[in-house]
Amino acid sequence: xxxxxxxxxxxxxxxxxxxxxxxxxxxxxxxxxxxxxxxxxxxxxxxxxxxxxxxxxxxxxxxxxxxxxxxxxxxxxxxxxxxxxxxxxxxxxxxxxxxxxxxxxxxxxxxxxxxxxxxxxxxxxxxxxxx
Numbered sequence: 001x002x003x004x005x006x007x008x009x010x011x012x013x014x015x016x017x018x019x020x021x022x023x024x025x026x027x028x029x030x031x032x033x034x035x036x037x038x039x040x041x042x043x044x045x046x047x048x049x050x051x052x053x054x055x056x057x058x059x060x061x062x063x064x065x066x067x068x069x070x071x072x073x074x075x076x077x078x079x080x081x082x083x084x085x086x087x088x089x090x091x092x093x094x095x096x097x098x099x100x101x102x103x104x105x106x107x108x109x110x111x112x113x114x115x116x117x118x119x120x121x122x123x124x125x126x127x128x129x130x131x
Contacts, residue, residue, distance in 0.1 A: 037068050037084050041098035041107055046070075046083040055080045065104055068093075089114065100126065 034047045048068035050056065055069045058080040063069075065085055072079040084095045087107040094107045102122055115123045 034070070037093060039084060039095035039098055040092040041094045041109065044095055044097075046095055048083045050080075067105075 034049045036045050037048055038045050046068065048070050050069045052066055052069070053063045054061070055071070057071055057078050058069075061080055063082065063085075065088075067085040068083045070081045070083050072081045082096060084093055085099070085105045086093055087099065087110055088104040089106060089110040092107055094105070099105050099107050100111055100122055102118060106118075108126055111118055111122065111126055
């Protein structure tokens, strides 16, 4: 409905705001031009060449959420690497290192804040990683 479409547009605006640079790194061996996204948790700049659930160069993989994807530069096959995505709770764009995927992506801050909503194993893993 209308609310779902508005929510999608709002989320897409938030994602665009997180993109800090659209400078291309040029085309290398037929690869698409790459943009850069910044993790809003650790401030790391990450390259990506596609935003969505299914990269056009890797039709066999469909992600459960919209993600910043990059063709794997070390794979001779057409593989894809997920560089970042939006936290399901706070909607901040976070990298793989600053997030946990449990059905959906959650930033570590939201997992800590709402730890009672997550399995104990996930919370314990985060506690080990932060020490």
